[in-house]
Amino acid sequence: MRSVRALAQASARSRRDQFLVEGPQGVREAVRFAADQVRDVYLTAEAAARHPEIEDTARAAGLYVHPTAPEALSAMSEDAQGVLAVLQRRKVSVTAALAGEPRLVALLHQVRDPGNAGTVIRAADAAGADGCILSHGSVDVHNPKVVRSTVGSLFHLPTATGADLAETIATARAAGLQVLAADGAGSLDLDDVADSADSADSAVDTEATTAVTLARPTLWLFGNEAHGLGEAERDLADAVVRIPIHGHAESLNLAMAATICLYTSARAQRRAHR
Amino acid sequence: MRSVRALAQASARSRRDQFLVEGPQGVREAVRFAADQVRDVYLTAEAAARHPEIEDTARAAGLYVHPTAPEALSAMSEDAQGVLAVLQRRKVSVTAALAGEPRLVALLHQVRDPGNAGTVIRAADAAGADGCILSHGSVDVHNPKVVRSTVGSLFHLPTATGADLAETIATARAAGLQVLAADGAGSLDLDDVADSADSADSAVDTEATTAVTLARPTLWLFGNEAHGLGEAERDLADAVVRIPIHGHAESLNLAMAATICLYTSARAQRRAHR
Structure with missing residues (x-):
């Protein structure tokens, strides 16, 4: 019990190379998509009755499910x-997250807030992205708050961690991806880029004279929730794109911005490929 | 001190008809956009030095700023x-939130999570929406967590509360708005609707034979974060639109979904009007 609860702490996760997945949605997706990583499943009788698919899927995958008293379960996690x-x-390598012929990948640079990181992984999954990559200095992706806010998406797409930014971008280019940084200081407006994608044309970044076509395979680079991206990081990208702010709001938060960028790319790519 | 801190509680907010705004961004926007509602501003010397524009704007608006010791300020809010x-x-009425010739309005039905509600108000502001409306049974928009997560947007656009859903929708239609419900059970795919807006055509809802053109003035209806919209609520809308989910994710969270819907409308409307 205590050893399970301890996995809420980073030190225990490192020492034992294990992590916790809490709640029916997360555990269901773990059992479905990452059964070979699952060590133990704990289930109260009430939860088993409410979510029969968890036990069924676990058994089908040869996993043993521990029937657990509610008090014992609460002692392991609230x-x-x-x-x-x-x-x-x-450990998922950057190469693995960029394997195959990826069309859409999210790269998070020094994202620290667990809810933000998890929500971007969920958005990437929903937008049909092929992978996620977190740079070193980002929040631990196995932090229970991150795992919870991915709502199972952590098991749906390869998520690499501890990545070096410059190396990752070089690897992404070699894999045929253009690199777009999302930043309020961007010289290109996302709507203009999207419009040019619609007209099968390409937006021209007058500063960098870089042709940006959203329909092309793309790695999106997102910065820290408080500080955004620094100049050095923005310079690594092919173009820096800003989301238009039409009202008086100063900005969007990271998760909202990433959701818009990823979905706009997904739509442009799907339009181009049908 | 204690009377200020008490405004974190709904009972004190109701009794005194006042609420708290915490942090530099929120207070700066309150002083800029809602000076006539501001009773007191409390500022530490350090914060005054870091954000000189707050004191300047407050003074210009004839507001007195209380220089406050850090300990005293911490005692009022953490x-x-x-x-x-x-x-x-x-109190902002539904009529006020729909005044003028609104083109984009967000209606939240029984949204309970403060962070979600605040983030949707922020997204509506960023997308250039004309107003926000929360139905009765929604979280108190003056809850400090809601106020914080709007990051000042609460003062940028009229936000009505305690609204009756059917009456609001009738008023919105009378104001020339089409009513689109966002729901995973929607018969229309948002990308298809957006594509038809691009081709100046209109998507046809085969069930309801309703023509939906995103470029038209629109009220978006969003449901509770856990339960979405019920059938009765969906039936009040002209069409029910779902955001496509391309990967294995089950859904997007409310704030992400609302951000995508509002931004997709904003883009279609701007394309149509230029």
């Missing part, structure tokens, strides 16, 4: 709603 | 970063 799993961590 | 204001509440 956010589990009767369902908890312990998983083996698996 | 989330103020040295800047705090007490504002008079002002």
